[in-house]
Amino acid sequence: MELIKIGEKTYYIKNPTNIGIYKIDNENVYLIDTGNDKDAGKKILKIIQEQGWKVKGIITTHSNADHIGGNKVIQDRTNCKILANNIEKSFTENPILEPSFLYGGYPFKDIRNKFLLAKESTAIQIENNLPEGLEYFNLKGHFFDMCRH
Numbered sequence: 001m002e003l004i005k006i007g008e009k010t011y012y013i014k015n016p017t018n019i020g021i022y023k024i025d026n027e028n029v030y031l032i033d034t035g036n037d038k039d040a041g042k043k044i045l046k047i048i049q050e051q052g053w054k055v056k057g058i059i060t061t062h063s064n065a066d067h068i069g070g071n072k073v074i075q076d077r078t079n080c081k082i083l084a085n086n087i088e089k090s091f092t093e094n095p096i097l098e099p100s101f102l103y104g105g106y107p108f109k110d111i112r113n114k115f116l117l118a119k120e121s122t123a124i125q126i127e128n129n130l131p132e133g134l135e136y137f138n139l140k141g142h143f144f145d146m147c148r149h
Contacts, residue, residue: 001043003051009133017066019044020059024131028056034070037114041070045077059130060084063091065098065118072119083130084123085138092123 002014003021013019019040020032029048034041048055055078060068063084071082071092084092091097099107099116107116126136 001040001047003047013044013047015040021048022131022134023053024056024133027052027054029053030056030131030134031058031074033061033067034058034074036066036069036118038070038073038119041073044070045074054078055080057131058082059126059134059136060088060092060123063088063095063098063118065095065114065116068092068095068121069114069118071121075121082121082123083126085126085136089123089125092118093120095120 001019003011004014005011009023011021011023013021015035017033017035019035022030022032024030031044034044045055055074057080058071058074060071060082074080075082082092095118096107096112098118099111102116103111111117130136
């Protein structure tokens with residue numbers, strides 16, 4: 001994973017699912033998505049700590065496992081909040097919903113894996129609680145309440 005600066009307050013971590021970073025001040029950042037598993041979450045935290053930053057929150061674009069897989073380890077280690085939009089909040093808190101939705105019932109063992117089943121994390125609804133300078137746009141289509149920041 002590599003940290004790349006793309007704007008005054010914006011960065012991303014190059015990853016199969018890129019991780020956005022928005023600096024709200026000199027030491028606090030929001031992540032946009034967290035990769036596909038706890039190992040991605042640990043690598044993200046290492047990069048953040050190397051910069052001297054602290055994770056204030058995670059903004060979820062949508063709740064597919066490859067976008068929320070690092071949420072739990074990051075939330076457990078930093079006590080940050082996770083923001084998710086409507087149905088994405090439900091899937092983030094109840095990740096069994098993703099493979100169940102794809103399969104049409106309780107998912108059999110072979111599809112309960114890190115690619116389709118993230119660890120649960122606690123989320124709050126995106127409303128007027130994004131950091132100053134960020135806004136989101138609803139982009140329903142790829143997933144139920146997907147949004148972009």
